[in-house]
Amino acid sequence: MSLKTLKTDLAIIGGGPAGMSAAVAAYDAGVRNLLILERDGALGGILQQCIHNGFGLHRFGEELSGPEYAHRYEEMVRQRNIPFKLNTMVLDLTQDRRITATNSEDGVFYVDAGAVILAMGCRERPRGALNTPGTRPAGIYTAGTAQKLVNVKGCMPGRDVVILGSGDIGLIMARRMTLEGARVHAVCELMPYSGGLARNIEQCLHDFDIPLYLSTTVVGIKGRERLESVQIASVDENRRPIPSTIREIPCDTLLLSVGLIPENELTKSAGVPLDRTTQGAVVDQDRMTRVPGIFSCGNVLHVHDLVDYVSDEAAVAGRAAAAYLSGLEPGKEEIEIVPDGLVRYTVPQRLTRREQTRIFFRVGGIYRNVRIVVRDGEREIYSAKKLKVAPGEMESITLSKDVMRTLSGGRLEIGLEETP
Amino acid sequence: MKQYDVAVIGAGVVGAMICRELSRFEVRTVLLERMDDVCMGASRANSSIVHAGFDCEPGTLKARLNVRGSELMERVADELGVPYVRNTSLVVGFSDEDKPKLEYLLDKGIRNGVRGLKLVTSDEARALEPGLSEEVRWALLAPTGAVICPYELTIAAVGNAMDNGVELRTGFEVRTIGKEGDLYTVSSGEDALQAKYVINCAGVYADAVAAMAGAGDFTITPRRGEYMLMDKECGKAVRATVFRTPTAMGKGILVTRTVDGNLLMGPTAENIGDKEDTSTTAQGLEKVFEQARRVLPAVSMRQVITSFAGLRAVGPTGDFIINQPKEGFINCAGIESPGLSSAPAIAEYVLEMLGQSGLALAEKDRYSPRRRPFNWFRNLTPEEKDEVIRKDPAYGRMVCRCEGITEGEIRDALTQNPRPRDLDGVKRRTRAGMGRCQGGFCSPVVIELLAGELGIPYECVTKSGKGSYLMTGRTKGGRRS
Numbered sequence: 001m002s003l004k005t006l007k008t009d010l011a012i013i014g015g016g017p018a019g020m021s022a023a024v025a026a027y028d029a030g031v032r033n034l035l036i037l038e039r040d041g042a043l044g045g046i047l048q049q050c051i052h053n054g055f056g057l058h059r060f061g062e063e064l065s066g067p068e069y070a071h072r073y074e075e076m077v078r079q080r081n082i083p084f085k086l087n088t089m090v091l092d093l094t095q096d097r098r099i100t101a102t103n104s105e106d107g108v109f110y111v112d113a114g115a116v117i118l119a120m121g122c123r124e125r126p127r128g129a130l131n132t133p134g135t136r137p138a139g140i141y142t143a144g145t146a147q148k149l150v151n152v153k154g155c156m157p158g159r160d161v162v163i164l165g166s167g168d169i170g171l172i173m174a175r176r177m178t179l180e181g182a183r184v185h186a187v188c189e190l191m192p193y194s195g196g197l198a199r200n201i202e203q204c205l206h207d208f209d210i211p212l213y214l215s216t217t218v219v220g221i222k223g224r225e226r227l228e229s230v231q232i233a234s235v236d237e238n239r240r241p242i243p244s245t246i247r248e249i250p251c252d253t254l255l256l257s258v259g260l261i262p263e264n265e266l267t268k269s270a271g272v273p274l275d276r277t278t279q280g281a282v283v284d285q286d287r288m289t290r291v292p293g294i295f296s297c298g299n300v301l302h303v304h305d306l307v308d309y310v311s312d313e314a315a316v317a318g319r320a321a322a323a324y325l326s327g328l329e330p331g332k333e334e335i336e337i338v339p340d341g342l343v344r345y346t347v348p349q350r351l352t353r354r355e356q357t358r359i360f361f362r363v364g365g366i367y368r369n370v371r372i373v374v375r376d377g378e379r380e381i382y383s384a385k386k387l388k389v390a391p392g393e394m395e396s397i398t399l400s401k402d403v404m405r406t407l408s409g410g411r412l413e414i415g416l417e418e419t420p
Numbered sequence: 421m422k423q424y425d426v427a428v429i430g431a432g433v434v435g436a437m438i439c440r441e442l443s444r445f446e447v448r449t450v451l452l453e454r455m456d457d458v459c460m461g462a463s464r465a466n467s468s469i470v471h472a473g474f475d476c477e478p479g480t481l482k483a484r485l486n487v488r489g490s491e492l493m494e495r496v497a498d499e500l501g502v503p504y505v506r507n508t509s510l511v512v513g514f515s516d517e518d519k520p521k522l523e524y525l526l527d528k529g530i531r532n533g534v535r536g537l538k539l540v541t542s543d544e545a546r547a548l549e550p551g552l553s554e555e556v557r558w559a560l561l562a563p564t565g566a567v568i569c570p571y572e573l574t575i576a577a578v579g580n581a582m583d584n585g586v587e588l589r590t591g592f593e594v595r596t597i598g599k600e601g602d603l604y605t606v607s608s609g610e611d612a613l614q615a616k617y618v619i620n621c622a623g624v625y626a627d628a629v630a631a632m633a634g635a636g637d638f639t640i641t642p643r644r645g646e647y648m649l650m651d652k653e654c655g656k657a658v659r660a661t662v663f664r665t666p667t668a669m670g671k672g673i674l675v676t677r678t679v680d681g682n683l684l685m686g687p688t689a690e691n692i693g694d695k696e697d698t699s700t701t702a703q704g705l706e707k708v709f710e711q712a713r714r715v716l717p718a719v720s721m722r723q724v725i726t727s728f729a730g731l732r733a734v735g736p737t738g739d740f741i742i743n744q745p746k747e748g749f750i751n752c753a754g755i756e757s758p759g760l761s762s763a764p765a766i767a768e769y770v771l772e773m774l775g776q777s778g779l780a781l782a783e784k785d786r787y788s789p790r791r792r793p794f795n796w797f798r799n800l801t802p803e804e805k806d807e808v809i810r811k812d813p814a815y816g817r818m819v820c821r822c823e824g825i826t827e828g829e830i831r832d833a834l835t836q837n838p839r840p841r842d843l844d845g846v847k848r849r850t851r852a853g854m855g856r857c858q859g860g861f862c863s864p865v866v867i868e869l870l871a872g873e874l875g876i877p878y879e880c881v882t883k884s885g886k887g888s889y890l891m892t893g894r895t896k897g898g899r900r901s
């Protein structure tokens with residue numbers, strides 16, 4: 001017996017904000033035969049559990065909650081009658097764009113697609129990855145899992161909480177747990193600065209008098225059945241714990257917000273080369289990967305801090321996929337963008353056409369009074385002053401078409417320099 | 421008081437294998453376990469290696485049972501549907517000084533009756549395992565070395581025994597053992613039963629259990645071993661199990677591919693006082709990593725998905741203690757490594773002892789050595805999976821995306837002997853939650869399935885037995901209507 005095979009022009013893997021926005025943009029650019037595959041029971045991805053507000057300021061000019069933001073996009077998908085399959089898990093993707101997927105209705109089936117947009121999002125780094133020594137009791141959750149338990153299941157993961165990592169989900173959960181009557185004793189951050197948005201530190205910690213300990217980490221975990229306490233310690237410049245600073249905080253819950261990892265297992269199975277820093281695909285200005293016809297956008301490409309940017313980026317990918325399907329030749333140039341280290345990464349990482357291009361990037365530390373500089377060999381082709389840049393906030397610059405035309409080709413260097 | 425022919429104390433791999441052997445016969449058997457699930461001791465956290473048998477001292481019980489166990493294991497694994505891979509073992513030496521030590525091992529192995537052993541040069545070793553360090557000079561190759569999933573083996577053996585009539589009582593901690601006439605009374609304080617024969621397979625507590633019956637005054641010392649488990653991505657770095665040349669300090673840190681394709685590195689060896697202390701330490705994990713990197717230079721800390729520790733039950737003699745100091749009371753004590761490898765042979769040996777001491781071993785008319793495995797679905801072809809999903813749509817609903825485990829597989833495990841009662845129990849049976857996200861995504865769903873099966877509220881599901889509550893209650897607005 002052979003398996004069912006569907007044919008589609010465009011398959012979008014993931015029905016979160018990235019997948020929906022990409023689908024809508026592709027539809028509006030003329031693609032009619034398209035399909036969204038989503039493993040969850042609803043569209044919306046992680047936004048479904050983000051019941052706090054702060055979404056949509058850029059995109060819609062108003063403050064929405066996560067589910068509201070997702071709902072706006074879901075409406076756009078429905079208005080256009082864009083088909084989607086829920087509870088559908090994609091198991092495999094090949095270089096020639098054959099998808100293997102499974103769900104209860106269709107069994108195991110194939111989708112042969114003219115183009116594929118990857119929009120699978122990311123997952124949280126678990127405790128194991130930190131290698132924190134100690135026992136392995138109940139009461140240790142990633143912040144996102146705790147968020148799901150509280151916001152979706154209506155259950156409290158615990159009462160006395162320590163949070164490791166000051167990423168945005170950790171900050172949001174510090175406030176959420178407090179509002180639910182739990183005591184958040186500390187938020188510990190390994191780095192000398194927080195990885196979260198400044199507004200979240202203000203609204204989620206300061207407003208509730210929750211202490212944020214920078215350059216501090218969890219070095220031990222105690223409790224046999226349920227967590228009883230954690231040991232925290234300050235770290236030196238090399239991020240090694242300083243033994244004399246170890247102290248114990250009794251608690252029944254440890255929430256981890258220690259990083260997000262783009263979920264690129266399918267990307268790898270399709271042979272798409274990844275960027276070591278972003279852990280997402282290497283893409284061009286169209287968000288096309290190095291495998292023709294396979295695009296990537298949203299948190300599976302690189303971790304964003306605002307969903308509004310995810311939607312924008314996905315729309316770029318959606319329109320580009322439509323152009324690709326209509327037979328437009330991909331760009332022929334090969335211009336590599338090389339970050340200087342202070343700038344950790346850029347998206348896109350390469351340019352194949354000389355047109356106006358917006359380049360997103362993140363820096364590796366907090367720097368004040370700097371210039372963002374782009375050089376073409378010795379020649380400075382772009383610069384902009386910044387009072388402050390920080391790892392928690394994504395930055396972007398736009399290179400105009402005129403500037404792009406003047407490039408000698410090959411390679412652009414982007415970096416931070418002191419202001420003269 | 422309920423009466424049995426045999427009471428087996430301890431549901432580790434040794435107790436499990438003995439029960440499975442007993443279940444072939446018309447023998448009323450009960451398996452007693454203090455924890456809320458089976459396989460909570462050493463059998464859960466070890467190196468998962470079916471040792472070829474070259475490093476045991478010739479002439480010992482260990483040597484004999486290891487080699488015999490390694491012969492039996494492939495068939496046992498097949499009958500129970502437990503993953504088993506004969507991946508060969510390599511003992512590597514970093515200098516010419518190690519060569520005589522490897523020759524000594526080779527000689528011991530030959531005397532123990534291990535087949536196929538061979539000393540090879542660094543080039544031959546690296547031809548087999550390209551990831552091996554350039555420093556490797558010599559290697560001893562043991563083609564009968566294998567890996568198995570130790571908890572699936574133990575759980576499946578208990579399940580198979582139960583399917584064939586053995587009774588399991590979890591949460592039964594044996595506290596006293598008395599004897600009247602030819603009947604032992606075994607009691608937990610709350611509950612008691614009687615049996616003609618008692619078999620002590622209590623792991624690190626085997627000394628305490630023996631003392632209860634006045635059947636031995638040995639002590640068992642817990643010796644902790646810490647491990648790191650790496651992402652499946654690095655499982656490809658090596659196919660075989662790679663040991664360092666043993667030193668006075670023991671076998672040292674090994675690196676192996678697991679049956680699931682992860683890379684496992686460890687264990688350390690440290691005697692400790694506390695028989696419950698399976699915590700990991702910063703020093704221990706650091707040591708594991710440093711030593712493993714010497715063998716496989718490509719391993720990186722970024723790929724660690726979890727770390728854990730197990731306790732070896734170290735006896736006073738260096739050999740297994742398998743004896744019958746009192747009529748009808750058999751000790752299986754000091755079952756340290758290679759206890760997992762030896763378990764099928766230990767069971768054979770104990771049944772012989774029982775037969776000799778008068779237990780009637782009449783074969784059952786209806787006995788099946790086979791058990792429906794946990795992992796049958798994941799080994800199907802896409803076409804076969806498609807057919808299963810048509811019959812049962814639950815197999816089309818993915819729960820654990822990292823390991824690819826469906827709701828159907830979890831439901832199957834929830835209703836199979838021995839039934840899991842908590843999150844970790846489901847994890848050990850199905851692998852749901854064992855992948856790179858470590859249960860972040862799937863645990864809310866698994867909790868729901870467990871709650872449904874156990875008929876308890878969502879927030880009352882535990883992680884691993886009593887006291888390991890996962891939630892402290894409902895949120896403010898979260899009361900159930």
Ligand SMILES: Cc1cc2nc3c(=O)[nH]c(=O)nc-3n(C[C@H](O)[C@H](O)[C@H](O)COP(=O)(O)OP(=O)(O)OC[C@H]3O[C@@H](n4cnc5c(N)ncnc54)[C@H](O)[C@@H]3O)c2cc1C
Nearest residue numbers: 430432434454461462463467469594623645758759760761
């Ligand atoms: C770090 C480490 C690495 C190892 N590596 C290997 C290897 O690679 N290959 C190999 O062959 N072997 C290995 N071993 C050895 C192997 O794991 C053990 O020999 C084997 O698991 C022992 O099984 P067991 O049933 O005797 O003990 P356990 O699995 O410890 O079971 C004992 C059971 O008895 C129960 N119990 C105790 N007291 C009572 C009581 N009073 N009442 C009721 N129940 C009780 C316990 O709860 C437990 O479930 C290793 C061991 C360790 C710790």
